[in-house]
Amino acid sequence: MRRLWARLPSVSLQAILVISFVLVAAIALGLGLLAAMLVSGPLRLVVALAAILIAALLAVLVSRYLTGSIQALIQASRQVAHGDLTVRVPGHGPRELATLSQAFNATLETLGADQRAQAERLASLEQLAAGVAHEINNPLATILLYVDILRQEYGQKDRNLADLEMISSEARRCKRIADALLDFSRRKPISPQPTDLNALLQNVVQVEQRHEKYAPVNIVTDLDPTLPLIQADPAQLRQVLINLLNNAVEAMPHGGRLSLRTRQQPAGLVTVEVADSGVGIPPENLNRLFRPFFTTKPPGQGTGLGLAIVSSIVRQHHGQISVQSQVGQGTTFTFSLPIQLPEEIVAQ
Numbered sequence: 001m002r003r004l005w006a007r008l009p010s011v012s013l014q015a016i017l018v019i020s021f022v023l024v025a026a027i028a029l030g031l032g033l034l035a036a037m038l039v040s041g042p043l044r045l046v047v048a049l050a051a052i053l054i055a056a057l058l059a060v061l062v063s064r065y066l067t068g069s070i071q072a073l074i075q076a077s078r079q080v081a082h083g084d085l086t087v088r089v090p091g092h093g094p095r096e097l098a099t100l101s102q103a104f105n106a107t108l109e110t111l112g113a114d115q116r117a118q119a120e121r122l123a124s125l126e127q128l129a130a131g132v133a134h135e136i137n138n139p140l141a142t143i144l145l146y147v148d149i150l151r152q153e154y155g156q157k158d159r160n161l162a163d164l165e166m167i168s169s170e171a172r173r174c175k176r177i178a179d180a181l182l183d184f185s186r187r188k189p190i191s192p193q194p195t196d197l198n199a200l201l202q203n204v205v206q207v208e209q210r211h212e213k214y215a216p217v218n219i220v221t222d223l224d225p226t227l228p229l230i231q232a233d234p235a236q237l238r239q240v241l242i243n244l245l246n247n248a249v250e251a252m253p254h255g256g257r258l259s260l261r262t263r264q265q266p267a268g269l270v271t272v273e274v275a276d277s278g279v280g281i282p283p284e285n286l287n288r289l290f291r292p293f294f295t296t297k298p299p300g301q302g303t304g305l306g307l308a309i310v311s312s313i314v315r316q317h318h319g320q321i322s323v324q325s326q327v328g329q330g331t332t333f334t335f336s337l338p339i340q341l342p343e344e345i346v347a348q
């Protein structure tokens with residue numbers, strides 16, 4: 001049947017509708033009249049029924065011709081929503097829908113190429129990050145070791161002790177940055193297991209809100225009680241939540257509202273929303289947020305790796321993340337995850 005549609009000439013949807021309705025009405029009328037003229041008695045009823053059946057069959061065929069490409073587009077959009085950019089729709093059917101299908105395919109082609117290029121750039125950046133972090137970690141360990149030795153040699157009252165403390169705390173700061181680099185570059189494959197996202201979120205909130213910076217923040221949770229267990233790596237999702245929560249709180253240094261929401265979505269997805277009433281993000285920064293090393297925080301306070309790690313983990317889970325923000329009003333990060341991961345990932 002599909003091949004037959006493919007061979008039909010591409011005509012305007014409006015033309016098809018007009019022609020088909022005229023045709024169906026004419027055939028039904030003609031056959032009805034014929035039946036009335038030619039036959040009499042019970043046969044008249046049979047011929048009239050046949051006329052209606054033929055008209056209905058024609059209507060079904062025409063509507064299938066019209067809706068076939070729409071169905072294909074709907075199906076393909078669902079697959080794209082699940083992160084599959086390799087899907088394509090057949091570009092036949094009524095002219096407008098054929099054009100729409102071709103535009104849809106072209107968009108996916110561009111998105112796929114962008115995604116591949118970005119993945120390659122990210123891979124080389126990760127390699128660089130891992131190399132640098134390893135190289136820096138060794139001398140840092142040596143510095144910290146010698147600071148400890150000197151501390152013991154100087155004794156408690158030595159006036160050089162404060163200087164040593166400074167060296168030690170700065171060296172530890174460097175180590176934290178090097179560790180963040182390693183976290184970012186060491187993309188471990190995920191180990192999925194049935195995960196209760198609501199419980200995980202509650203636990204992260206409980207642990208994180210002990211930090212001083214959470215004190216002026218009012219945390220509001222709205223968790224979907226019907227949320228199913230999802231196949232995910234809880235340790236890695238914890239990283240995602242910690243990073244999003246910390247960013248939100250850091251955007252509200254004078255306090256504000258942090259709203260956390262989970263929802264089950266149709267099409268086998270769950271979403272988590274982390275919304276703050278903080279400083280917001282200027283539009284020109286929105287598409288740079290997930291790039292490694294992008295930060296607006298003063299030196300020493302931000303590595304610019306948090307959101308790069310978040311997006312990498314969400315992608316590994318076949319999920320998606322998006323952000324909406326208004327300067328001065330606040331920011332909402334929303335990520336979606338499939339309830340079920342593809343077989344090959346679960347089997348790993």
Ligand code: ADP
Binds near residue numbers: 280297304
């Ligand atoms: P870092 O927190 O180390 O700066 P991230 O990758 O976590 O690195 O975030 C990158 C940048 O994105 C931040 O420096 C900040 O400018 C911006 N950002 C992230 N989350 C928020 C938020 N909730 N509100 C405002 N800005 C944000």
Ligand code: MG
Binds near residue numbers: 243247
């Ligand atoms: Mg951060």
